[in-house]
Amino acid sequence: MxxxxxxxxxxxxxxxxxxxxxxxxxxxxxxxxxxxxxxxAADPLRGERILAFLAAQGLTSAxxxxxxxxxxxxxxxxxxxxxxIDSLSRPGALLPIVGFDLPDPLPDRILEAQRRMVGxxxxxxxLALTRGLxxxxxxxxxxxxxxxxxxxxLWNDVAIAIHDLREGGFSAPVLVVDLDLxxxxxTRALFADDPTVHVLSIHNRTTPGVSTAGAxxxxxxxxxxxxxxxxxxxxxxxxxxxxVRPGLVLYLAGCDPAWDDEIGDWQITDxxxxxxxxxxxxxxxxxxxxxxLPLAIVLAGGYGQRAWTYSARxxxxxxxxxxxxxxxxxxxxxxxxxxxxxLSSSHELTGEEAPGKSGADDWGLSPEDLAAVGGVRARSRxxxxxxxxGLELAIExxxxxxxxxxxxxxxxxxxxxxxNPGGETLRLKADGLNEPLIELRARIxxxxxxxxAMLRVEWLLLQNPRARxxxxxxxxxGQHHPGLGLLQDVIALLVVACERLHLDGLVFVPAYYHxxxxxxxxxxxxxxxxxxxxxxxxxxxxxxxxxxxxAAFEEGRVVDAATGQVFRWxxxxxxxxxxxxxxxxxxxxxxxxxxEAAAQRSFAVRPAKRPGGG
Ligand SMILES: [Zn+2]
Numbered sequence: 233m234x235x236x237x238x239x240x241x242x243x244x245x246x247x248x249x250x251x252x253x254x255x256x257x258x259x260x261x262x263x264x265x266x267x268x269x270x271x272x273a274a275d276p277l278r279g280e281r282i283l284a285f286l287a288a289q290g291l292t293s294a295x296x297x298x299x300x301x302x303x304x305x306x307x308x309x310x311x312x313x314x315x316x317i318d319s320l321s322r323p324g325a326l327l328p329i330v331g332f333d334l335p336d337p338l339p340d341r342i343l344e345a346q347r348r349m350v351g352x353x354x355x356x357x358x359l360a361l362t363r364g365l366x367x368x369x370x371x372x373x374x375x376x377x378x379x380x381x382x383x384x385x386l387w388n389d390v391a392i393a394i395h396d397l398r399e400g401g402f403s404a405p406v407l408v409v410d411l412d413l414x415x416x417x418x419t420r421a422l423f424a425d426d427p428t429v430h431v432l433s434i435h436n437r438t439t440p441g442v443s444t445a446g447a448x449x450x451x452x453x454x455x456x457x458x459x460x461x462x463x464x465x466x467x468x469x470x471x472x473x474x475x476v477r478p479g480l481v482l483y484l485a486g487c488d489p490a491w492d493d494e495i496g497d498w499q500i501t502d503x504x505x506x507x508x509x510x511x512x513x514x515x516x517x518x519x520x521x522x523x524x525l526p527l528a529i530v531l532a533g534g535y536g537q538r539a540w541t542y543s544a545r546x547x548x549x550x551x552x553x554x555x556x557x558x559x560x561x562x563x564x565x566x567x568x569x570x571x572x573x574x575l576s577s578s579h580e581l582t583g584e585e586a587p588g589k590s591g592a593d594d595w596g597l598s599p600e601d602l603a604a605v606g607g608v609r610a611r612s613r614x615x616x617x618x619x620x621x622g623l624e625l626a627i628e629x630x631x632x633x634x635x636x637x638x639x640x641x642x643x644x645x646x647x648x649x650x651x652n653p654g655g656e657t658l659r660l661k662a663d664g665l666n667e668p669l670i671e672l673r674a675r676i677x678x679x680x681x682x683x684x685a686m687l688r689v690e691w692l693l694l695q696n697p698r699a700r701x702x703x704x705x706x707x708x709x710g711q712h713h714p715g716l717g718l719l720q721d722v723i724a725l726l727v728v729a730c731e732r733l734h735l736d737g738l739v740f741v742p743a744y745y746h747x748x749x750x751x752x753x754x755x756x757x758x759x760x761x762x763x764x765x766x767x768x769x770x771x772x773x774x775x776x777x778x779x780x781x782x783a784a785f786e787e788g789r790v791v792d793a794a795t796g797q798v799f800r801w802x803x804x805x806x807x808x809x810x811x812x813x814x815x816x817x818x819x820x821x822x823x824x825x826x827x828e829a830a831a832q833r834s835f836a837v838r839p840a841k842r843p844g845g846g
Contacts, residue, residue: 256296256363256364256365257296257365257366257367257547257550257551258296258298258356258359258360258363258365258366258367259283259286259292259296259297259298259366259367259369260298260299260300260352260355260356260359260366260367260368260369261279261280261283261297261298261299261352261368261369261370262299262300262348262351262352262370263280263631263634264302264344264345264348265279265345265348265349265352265369265370266279266280266345266634266635266638267338267341267342267345267638268635268638268639268640268717269330269334269338269342272330272384273494273495273535273536274384274534274535274539275534275535275536275537275539275540276635276638277540277635278369278531278534278539278540278543279369279370279531279540280369280631281540281544281564282369282540282543282544282547283369284564284567285540285544285548285558285559285564285567286544286547286548286551288567289548289551289552289556291547291548291551291552292551298355298359300348300351300352300354300355300368301348301351302344302347302348302350302351303347303348303350303351303354303387303389303392305317307350307351307354307392307395307396308347308350308387308392310391310392310395310396310399311378311387311388311391311392311395311422312376312378312379312387312388313378313379315379316378316379316380316381320343320381320386321343325339326339326342326343326386329380329381329382329383329384329385329386330342330384335640335698336640337640337642338640341638341640342386343386346373346385346386346387346389347387348370349368349370349371349373349389350371350373350387350389350392350393352368352369352370352371352389352530353368353370353371353372353389353390353392353393353528353530354389354392354393354396355368356368356371356393356528356529356530357393357394357396357397357480357482357528358396358397358400359528360480360526360527360528361397361402361479361480361526364517364524364526364527365517365526365527365528365529365550366527366528366529367528367529367530367547368389368528368529368530368531369531369543370530370531371389371390371530371531371532372389372390372412372484372485372486372530372531372532372533373385373386373387373388373389373390373418374388374390374410374412374414374416374417374418374419374484374532375414375417375418376388376391376418377417377418377421377422378421378422382418383414385418388418388419388422389530390408390419390482390484390530391418391419391422391423393482393528394406394423394429394482397480402479402480403428404428404478404479404480405428405429405430405476405477405478405479406428406429406430406478406479406480406481406482407429407430407432407472407473407476407478407480407481407482408423408429408430408431408432408481408482408484409432409469409481409482409483409484409512409516410431410432410433410434410435410484410486410532411434411465411483411484411485411486411489411508411512412435412484412486412488412489412532412533413435413436413486413488413489413493413495413496413497413498413533414435414436414437414486414488414533415433415435415436415437415438415439415442415449415451416431416433416435416484417433417438417439417442419431419433420433420442420443420444420446420447420449421442421443423446423447424443424444424445424446424447425445425446426446427446429446430446430447430448430472430476430478431446431447431448432447432448432450432468432469432472433447433448433449433450434450434452434461434464434465434468435449435450435451435452436451436452436453436454436456436496436497436498437451437453438451448468448472450464450468452464454497454498455497455498455499456489456498456499456500457498457499457500457504458499458500458501458503458504458507461489461498461500461504461508462504462507462508462511465508465511465512466511469511469512469515470515473515473516473525478525479525479526480525480526480527480528481516481525481526481527481528482528482529482530483512483516483527483528483529483530484530484532485509485512485529485530485531485532485543485546486531486532486533486534487505487531487532487533487534487539487542487543488532488533488534488535488539489505489508490502490505490534490538490539490542492536492538493534493535493536493539494535494536495533495535495536496533496535502541502542502545505542505545505546506542506545506546506549506555509546509549509550510546510549513527513550531543540558541558544558545557545558562720562753562754565720565721565724566724566727566728569630569721569724569725569727569728570728570731612650613650614648614650614656614658615656615674615675615676615687615729615733616676617732617733620646620648623646623648623658624646626729627646627725630725630728632718632721632722632725633660635718635721636660636662636669636670636716636718639696639716639717640698641662641663641665641669642662642663643662643663644660644661644662644663644669645660645661645662645663646658646659646660647659647660647661647668652673654673654690654691655673655674655675655690655691656673656674656675657671657672657673657691658670658671658672658673658674659671659672665697665698667695667697667712667713668693668695669694669695669696669697669716670693670694670716670718670722671691671692671693672689672691672692672693672722673689673690673691673692674687674688674689674690674726675687675688675690676688676733676735677739680739680758680805680807681736681737681739681758681807681814681817684736684737684811684813684814685734685735685736686735686736686737686738686739686807687726687729687730687733687735687737687738687739688738688739688740689726689738689739689740690740692722692740694715694716694717694718694719694722695711695712695713695714695715695716696713696714696715696716696717697712697713698713699713699714700714701714706779707779708744708746708778708779708782709744709746709782709783709786710743710744710747719750720754723738723754723808726738727808727810730810731810735810735811736809736810736811736813736814737807737808737809737810737811737814738755738807738808738810739758739805739806739807740755740805740806741803741804741805741806742804742806743801743803744782744785744801745769745773745781745782745785745801746778746779746781746782748766748804748806749770749778749781749782750778751806752766752770752806754808755806755807755808756806756807756808756809756818757804757805757806757807758804758805758806758807758818759804759805760822760823760824760825760826760827760830761826761827761830762804762805762830763823763827763830763831764826764827764828764829764830764831764832764833765804765830765831765833766804767827767830767831768830768831768832768833768834768835769790769799769835771831771834771835772790772793772834772835772836772837773790773835773837776837780840783840784837784838784840785800785801787840788800789837789838789839789840790835790836790837790838791835791836791837791838792833792834792835792836793833793834793835793836794833794834799835
């Protein structure tokens with residue numbers, strides 16, 4: 233028997249060392265969790281943003297990523313009554329659960345998305361038992377009872393997952409640690425008669441009239457801050473771990489206790505949220521007491537655009553042992569599109585052969601090429617690069633079409649018009665709708681910025697023909713329908729196209745004040761004078777909501793404060809730099825100085841004439 237060679241031993245020892253510093257966690261997610269509810273504060277991309285952040289930090293690997301199936305009806309029946317399950321397919325059944333009426337096909341999509349999340353929690357529970365630690369980037373639907381759903385929760389995923397493990401012969405006690413802001417009332421009602429499952433819920437208000445058997449409840453009221461919250465958890469969790477002696481812990485790591493949550497009424501800081509999550513994991517997985525219990529984590533509540541950052545910070549710490557700060561949502565969107573763009577090779581997008589691959593059984597000629605052979609050189613590529621099929625592939629893989637589908641549109645058709653005299657036009661249409669959801673006209677522009685090649689967006693329309701204008705989403709100039717809510721995504725996709733085509737950046741000229749204001753989160757004005765001018769205008773319009781601000785321009789009520797002259801909106805180019813050289817030009821001290829000087833102008837807004845008034 234030969235001893236292992238020293239080099240091999242060193243490699244192995246190194247690997248063991250690195251494994252010690254890195255916890256292995258199984259991650260469960262499906263894009264089908266995404267559901268866009270009009271008017272709801274839940275971020276449909278929460279799971280995806282968390283995942284993209286972890287991926288950007290190099291903390292994920294395909295081996296530990298799992299896609300769940302939707303829970304079967306058999307699994308739903310472990311917990312829910314047949315009458316309830318049947319009732320959900322009736323029209324209007326979701327109204328009492330989600331609180332407002334939903335147009336078709338949204339009810340079906342919600343049912344499907346939440347069934348998929350139940351499947352995710354089932355999978356995460358199984359993975360926790362076999363591999364130690366698993367996270368479902370969804371689930372935590374703790375307000376669902378056997379015979380009814382409440383507050384957005386249709387199926388009780390945690391209860392179904394426990395029953396599924398029981399079916400498979402797992403009989404050890406289970407502890408559910410529910411730290412969502414709200415009472416885990418559905419879950420504890422479901423296990424009131426089951427001594428093998430204990431629910432700890434620390435929340436703002438206890439739901440009256442629900443059995444408290446087999447549960448530990450801590451009601452903290454409103455406006456809770458870090459100190460009392462963490463004290464309650466430190467007092468509540470360790471004794472239960474000792475007395476229940478669970479074989480599995482299910483943790484609902486809801487983020488709605490956070491200070492900036494759009495629904496919650498607590499004041500837990502960023503640091504407080506992370507301290508909470510760390511405490512739970514250290515107690516369950518390796519605290520001083522040395523527990524090393526299987527742990528499955530689900531997202532549960534968390535509302536608004538920053539909800540994802542709490543989970544992202546928690547999971548990044550779990551995976552790396554480091555405290556990492558997630559970036560803004562805009563940067564995250566771009567990172568997401570970059571990551572998926574890397575999946576498509578350029579020959580897939582252009583239809584050209586991969587280098588070194590022989591074209592023996594396919595000459596690679598498209599009908600457009602044949603037309604060219606015949607003497608008519610028809611344009612066959614979008615931006616001289618993407619074939620129709622390549623473009624469809626790139627957009628599908630980016631996830632943009634899934635996001636459109638999540639808004640309830642089906643049978644999407646990509647329509648490419650390359651001979652439009654106004655410029656190459658791309659349209660995304662949906663079944664049964666005459667008007668496009670997305671319309672983009674773009675060309676490569678070598679004149680807008682000296683010595684640089686830009687992707688010029690001549691026209692970009694994003695609209696939801698099925699949505700209606702409301703007081704919160706009023707009609708803006710140029711709009712026939714409310715927006716689609718995908719501007720950030722489309723811009724990110726265009727940035728990725730710039731990178732693919734080696735272009736320096738995006739350029740576009742907003743036709744209205746509101747378009748510029750919306751673009752301003754990602755773009756700068758090409759000229760420093762315009763940048764400063766716009767800042768001055770924005771300062772004057774700051775007290776007004778966007779629709780009133782843009783109406784002030786349309787009605788000629790924005791005036792130069794010094795001269796009293798009406799200032800009309802004028803075409804000014806905005807750019808989003810992609811290459812470093814353009815970025816440097818826009819960040820140069822000279823640019824900043826000139827912008828600052830131009831920003832000294834001051835504007836005033838005249839009051840609107842009241843209709844019928846004088
Ligand atoms: Zn909640």
